[in-house]
Amino acid sequence: MEKNGNLGHLELIRKINRTLILNMVKEKQPISRAQISKALNLSKTTVSAIVDELIKKKLLVEYGDCMSPSGVGRPSTMLGFNPKSAYCIGMDIGGTKLLFLITDLVGNIVDEKKLPTKNQFEELVQIVEESLEAAGIKREMIFGMGIGVPGTVDSDGTVVRAKALSWNQFPLQSLMNEYFSFPVYVGNDVNLAALGERWIGSGEQTDDMLFIALGTGIGGALVCGGQLVLGAQGRAGELGYYLESSDVEKGEINKLGQQGILEKKCSGSALDQIVGSAEALFAAYSRGDTSVIPVIDKFVRDFSVAIANTISLLNPEKVVIGGGVSDSMGSVIQRIREEVGRLTPIQADICLANLGGKAGALGAINFASKKIEEQDIQVKK
Secondary structure (H helix, E strand, C coil): CHHHHHHHHHHHHHHHHHHHHHHHHHHHCCEEHHHHHHHHCCCHHHHHHHHHHHHHCCCEEEEEEECCCCCCCCCEEEEEECHHHCEEEEEEECCCEEEEEEECCCCCEEEEEEEECCCCHHHHHHHHHHHHHHHCCCHHHEEEEEEEECCEECCCCCEEEEHHHCEEEECHHHHHHHHCCCCEEEEEHHHHHHHHHHHHCCCCCCCCEEEEEECCCEEEEEEECCEEECCCCCCCCCHHHCCCHHHHHCCCCCCCCCCCHHHHHHCHHHHHHHHCCHHHHHHHHHCCCHHHHHHHHHHHHHHHHHHHHHHHHHCCCEEEEECHHHHHCCCCHHHHHHHHHHHCCCCCEEEECCCHHHHHHHHHHHHHHHHHHHHHCCCCC
16 A cells, blocks of 8 residues: 555656646746756756657647857757647637637637537537537547536536526536547636736736626626635625625615626626616727716726725726726726726736637636646646
8 A cells, every 4th residue: 555655656756747837937948857857846857858748749849959048068959848738628618699719828829619509418519529520630639628607607617607607517527528529617607807918918827816797797806816716605796696784774675696786887788777788888088088988987897896885895906807898998098097006006917808709618628727737736536
């Protein structure tokens, strides 16, 4: 038993070292074996063995020889990451539309499809199979797949409730993993959009971030220490339920399954009811239309109060505002920054998302990749 345990720990250490080396090459390429050994404090023998393994798997490639910066010693063979060694799939299933992406390992999109939403398992499988065939990519080249859904998702990928898709306790992740040979992971769409923005968007490599999805409704996601914060029931970040004491005095309270108090004030659907469309409202304001100023003033105040209080509570480095409404908010983002800065002394960078409607699908890919990495360094019993 002790021998097997030692072997298990040695294998764990090797997998951790492999992940460290792969990430080092991704971040610092081109880089030599000697430089990796020095940076990670690993023996040259260990580094060479793992690098050779990664080259065989086509995850790393060797470049030409390069002299050291000092010009002393023999030239070193430089290493680089090969993003085309495998591909990832991301699927963002919305209430009315579905976005399907295939990317390489660094997020470059190689295939994209926008379709009407599908909620039948067989239809989702068909989309994957037909897309891979059309792109000329074999299943064995797929590293993994992530799927975002508009609802509450358990840690095992079971969709607890997704009203827009008529799903309740739907075991989407397990069904997908039974069908496909590559690993599949399922998560909440807003959480995954946050990961997308953190991966290659406005929140790139921000370890402490608040993501706000401002669309038909209002959702949110928290990233702390580089990790998603899900909460006890998977509902962390539900900013749409934010309320003030004045709301309570008016008898306004939040109820599960109904539009939240902040959503009634600031969501796209709320603005649509006031002025026809949120996009038209912000466009009119940017043109200098004074008739919309009272509506804009109230929106900026209500939205800024919610952001300021959340910043004071969580102290994020950055607040990224995404969702469909954010695409037209360029004319008011500076006002929001100024108002939030007036309301709280805790500083945070407030910006608009830049991945648009692709944030969820790209985040699904990043989510799946991280899950696979985590799984890869667990000791197999």
